[in-house]
Amino acid sequence: MNVLIDSSGWIEFFANGKNAEKWRKLILSADKKTHITPSTVLYEVYKKIKRDFAEEKADEAIAYIIDSTRVIQIDEGISIDAAEKSLVHGLAMADAIIKATADLNNAKIITGDSHFKTFENALII
Helix, strand or coil: CEEEECHHHHHHHHCCCCCHHHHHHHHHCCCCCCEEEEHHHHHHHHHHHHHHCCHHHHHHHHHHHHHHCEEECCCHHHHHHHHHHHHHHCCCHHHHHHHHHHHHCCEEEEECCHHHCCCCCEEEC
């Protein structure tokens, strides 16, 4: 099974938030063979880190994610599946894309967001 670290985990780690230590081992062990990242997560991480810290820190975060995970582009299959998941589960667009990407790539979602708690393939940190 693959692993998808949600934006919340990357942001917590790179922002050195109060739960950063809980994410450290998972993030430092990320590997392109087993870890995937939807391109939407790149958007969310870059935006938040640049806004709250600096462009240089955001660039470093994105470079790390790209170097240590397999970035999955949003294609027509993910788009349609995400729309369906949004309608059925009431998910926001980014969360629906994350869920669809995880499902289509047999990945476990590791997240700090409780709105994924009803999904069997999600682990809340």
